Amino acid sequence: MAHLPHLIVDLAIILGAAAITTLLFKWLKQPLVLGYILAGVLVGPKFSLFPTISDPNTIRIWADIGVIVLLFSLGLEFNIKKLVKIGGTAAMTGVYEILAMIFLGYLTGLCLGWSTMDSIFLGGIVSISSTTIIIRAFEELGVKTQKFAGNVFGILVIEDIVAVLLLVLLSTLAISKQFFSPDMLFAIMRLAFFLVIWFLAGIFLVPSILRSSRKFITDETLLIIALALCLLMVVIATSVGFSPALGAFIMGSILAGTPYAERIEHLLTSIKDLFGAVFFVSVGMLIEPAKLVEFGGPIALITLVVIVGKAVNVTLGALVVGQPLKQSLQTGMSLAQIGEFSFIIATLGLNLKVTSDFLYAIAVAVSALTAFTTPYMIRASGPLYNWLDRKLSPRTKMFLSSYSSGAQTIGSVSDWYQLLREHIQIMIVNTVVILGIILMTSRLLLPLLHEQLTGASWAEPLAGFLSFVLMAPFLWALALKRINQPVYTRLWTERRSYRGPLVTLAVTRGLIGLGLVLLLLQQFFPVSIILFFIVVAVGIWLVFGKRLPLIYHLIEKRFLLNLNARQIHQEARMGRNLLPWDAHLSYFEVTAESPGVGFTLAELALREKYGVNVISIARGSLTVLVPSASERFYPGDKIAVIGTDQQLEQFNKLIEPAPASHLRVTPAQEISLQKIAVDESFPFAGMTIRESRVREKTQGLIVGIERKGTRILNPDSTTFFHPGDVIWLAGNTKLIKEFQRENRLRNVQ
Template sequence: MAHLPNLIIDLAIILGTAAVTTLLFKWLKQPLVLGYILAGVLVGPQFSLFPTISDPTTIRIWADIGVIVLLFSLGLEFNLKKLVKVGGTASMTGVFEIGAMILLGYLTGLCLGWSTMDSIFLGGIVCISSTTIIIRAFEELGIKTQQFAGIVFGILVIEDIVAVLLLVLLSTLAVSEQFFSTDMLVAIMKLAFFLVIWFVGGIFLVPSFLRSSRKFITDETLLIISLALCLLMVVVATRVGFSPALGAFIMGSILAGTIYAERIEHLLTAIKDLFGAVFFVSVGMLIDPALLAQYAGPIALITVVVIVGKALNVTVGALLVGQPLKQSLQTGFSLAQIGEFSFIIATLGLNLKVTSEFLYPIAVAVSALTAFTTPYMIRAAGPIYSWLDRRLSPRTKLFLSSYSSGAQTIGSVSDWYQLLREHIQIIIVNTAVILGIILISSQWLLPLVTEHLATGSWALTLAGFLSFVLMAPFLWALVLKRINQPVYTRLWTERRSYRGPLVTLAITRGIIGLGLVLLLLQQFFSVSIILFFLVVAAGLWLVLGNRLPLIYDLIENRFLLNLHARQIYQETRMGRNLLPWDAHLSYFEVSAESPGVGFTLAELALREKYGVNIISIARGSMTMLVPGRNERLFPGDKIAVIGTDQQLEQFSKLIEPAPASKAPVTPVQEISLQKIAVDDSFPFVGKCIRESGIREITQGLIVGIERKGTRILNPESTTFFLAGDVIWLAGNTKLIKQFQRENRLRSVQ
């Protein structure tokens, strides 16, 4: 009889047990992750009632592959533009909650008498919520289109980024065993440098490669290419000194900005499910039921700390940044759990042998308990808000309402802020690119030249010369590129006292550029030939100087094209630019069974019956912004609608009769909500909405006006504009922003 490898037998045991437990948990309507963990406990060495795997080492390798695939798929759901669109509300709430939970977890560990390192890792474990569990709970409860869900997803993005950073920082901390050490500072700077290099280089190279190969890309080749790129980045990150998980996440984030992101996600689903199952089963295999019984008290305490601490801290953080009480409670109660990243952080401590053996199973047990309570916590947010609303004094309600409104009023961005931000961006990006070129040249190009082309000083000279040619466009941008010239000119002519700081900015850029050139010289040239190189470099600069801006513009335009490729191809964001009250933007597709099919917007009377406004109708390749009252709805129309959660829920019954499918729909043209401050320079002060012609200028609809603390939703066309108003305008993003720029220029003049 043929010999069957132990690996196949072990996989049969693992997947067979996992299949049974997941079917059970699916029937119980519980997260499948818990079923995988239970399967791991059953086939683990601590549970002798079922067959036990014979080769844990091989399964551990498969589990490591599972971590890589999970982080890669998580990166595919995140990109730089997504981080920018998270907004201040989710960013500040997330940072507040993460900092508070790390401190709370650390103090809890100390109170339990644990070691400092166990307490630090506990802080990292309890600060990260579970993206998988939250998304699944939102889908089951049908609340993905509600306003607070957008903030929850934004906070999850911030938590994912922090979790990846924690993997690096905790690894460094475990080695140095010091909070504020030189090693920690070096690790942070090294991480920041390589992140910039990887993202800038990856966004420039990877989408360009995929675009050039698009004629040959099939599902099979795309899957192989994406996995190859993932593993290549894993190897690079490991060689540089970071974790494989970081490399997988970065490559996923780079591919997330391409037009193939959704296709890769679809192709990767089966592989992710397979290796993810093996990973979570391996998590369960490390659990000792006797150890859980021994630490039942700490498990209960930490579970309470996670549920109460995260719900409270997220709610407080959201209130501090100006969110209404109800929305803050819904956000806080949704994030009261820990999940996949917590397992990975706990595994890191175990692999580095810096944490106690009991911490890992405790983390898994707490994750299982909080995953079970998540749907109930989300449902409890509404009743708790009603209970608080009945007991809060009118004065407290007025204060919260005023603070929420005041925190979201428009603040003008100063010219100095714009100029400094753009200077910092161009300095950081170009400095990192130049340093990367010098590093690659010294570590890879120089040995290559020495081996194949020249030796000694000639090799150094040739490698240095090629490095200078490569870095010349970025050096020009760093030192000489004009940044936001209209703002620069305005500041220069506005006050003489501004000229000193402006000159200082230019000198600073020149000094940084000179320092980088000296670093290049120090790497490749001896003192005797530095003068010769400077003469050659100066001649090269004179010859190519006029072409450097063109070369840099080509590089920059290609980078920006790659960065925005997915948005250009398909804008899939839901609930962008939220209004300061409960109304927000959402998307629907008109089903063939809709009672509204065939009727005009005037006949449907949507504003009167439901309180909603249709901002656009996408039909095939055509998009109608702010459609007229005589426009009809047809099956397959993709519509963008503004309303509150309750209004949209009622409206969805008209457009998508049960069973409703509330998947976000993509309009062909980009539309958004924007806000405009009305001052004395506003061209339509004293005119009514109808007379202003804003609808025709911006292809937009005024859906709200804030006036002296009063909010007017769906204002009549006879409403007059007054100085001090804040207008909320929905429609063509490009035209609205152009109108905003023209309005700002008028106010400056």
């Protein structure tokens, strides 16, 4: 009989055990991740009743590949535009909750008598919620279209990003053994620099390469290209001292902005499931059942800290940033668990040999317990809110309502803020690009020239001149590009006191450019020929200087084209913009079996029967904004609808007769719901909706007006705008923002 390699035998044992346990957990309606962990315990070296794997080291390599694939697939869900548009509410809530839980976990570890490093890693472990468990719970409970779900998904995005950064910072901390040390500060700065460089270069190059070879891309070649790019980024990240997980996540985020993102996700599903199963089984293999009994007390305490700490901190964070009490409480109760990232952080501590063995087993046990409690916590959020609503005084409820409404109102952005933000953006981006060019030519090109031109004394000057040629367009943009000239001119002419800060901005840009040129000189040129270089560089600048703006604008145009390549994302932004009277924006896909298919909007009478408004219909590459009453629903249409949770639940029966847990949602990147205050910057006060032409200018629909504590839903076109009104406007996000900017400029003039 032929001898089988140990790897095949071990995989047979692992996947066989995983198959049995996952079927069991599927039948019990529990997360499959817990089934994989149980399979790992059963086939691990600490449990002798079942066959045990013979080569744990090989399985560990497969598990490392599993982490890379998991992080790559996670990055595919978070392209740059999605990260930017998450919104301040979710971002601030997520950051506050993470910092609070890290501190709370650290204090818990110290109270248990653990070492400082164990306590720090415990803080990281309890700070990150489980995306897998939450999505599964939302599907089972049928709450994915409810208002608070949008906040939950936004916070999960922030948590996942911070978790990837935590892996880097904890690795640095484990090596330096110091808080706030120069090594830690340098690691943060280096991480920020490489992140910007990788994202800028990746967004500029990767979509362009895919676009140029689109005629030859099939499912097979696309999968190979995606995995090759992922592993290439892993190698690059590892070579500069970062974790492989960070490189995989970054390449996933870059590819998420391409039109191929959904195809890559689909093709990667089976591979992700396979390697993910191996990873989670390997997690279970490291668990010692005896330690779970020995540390039963700490497990119970940390489980309580996770459930109570996350629920309270997320709720407080959401309230502070202006969310209503009900949505804040629902969001906090939904995030009260830990999951897959906690395993990865615990594994990092073991691999670096800086944490105790028991911490890993405790992390897995707490994750399992909080996974079981998650559905019950979500269900309990409604009754808990009703109880609080009865206990709170009318004055407190009025204060929370006023605070929430005021915090969500769109206000005017000052000219100074706008101009300063654009200057900082230009300075940071171009400085990083120039530093990246100098780093690339000094670390890659210069050694190659030395190798090819042995003994040549002009290798450094040649590399320096090539660097200058490459960086010249970005140097022009950094030091000389005119930024938002209308605003700059208006500030310059309005008051003399504005001129000093404006001159300071210009001088600062020039000094940064000069500093980068001096860095280039110091890097490549000896003192004896620096003057000669300056003369030649000035000559090149005089000859080609007029073409630099054109070159830069071409580069910028290509970058923006790649950044916006993917027009429709695969995940819904449920409840992205929130209304205080429980209405929100949600997305549906019309199926061939939908009862409403083939009927016009007038025939369906959606407002009259359901109280909802259809904001857009996406049909293939065509999107119809604010469709007319004669527009019909066809199979495959993706529609954006505004309504309350109850209205949308009723409307869902018209679109998809299946239960709400099977609802299919689809994103519409350019559609959003915005609040506009009728203040001194609003020029249409006293006019009717029809006279203001707000609908035509924004391709939007006014779905509500708040006026002196009352709410006018679906106002008629003859309704007047009064000072103090708050308008709820749904439509094209870009046009709404332009409308706001034009109003502010018109008011100033």
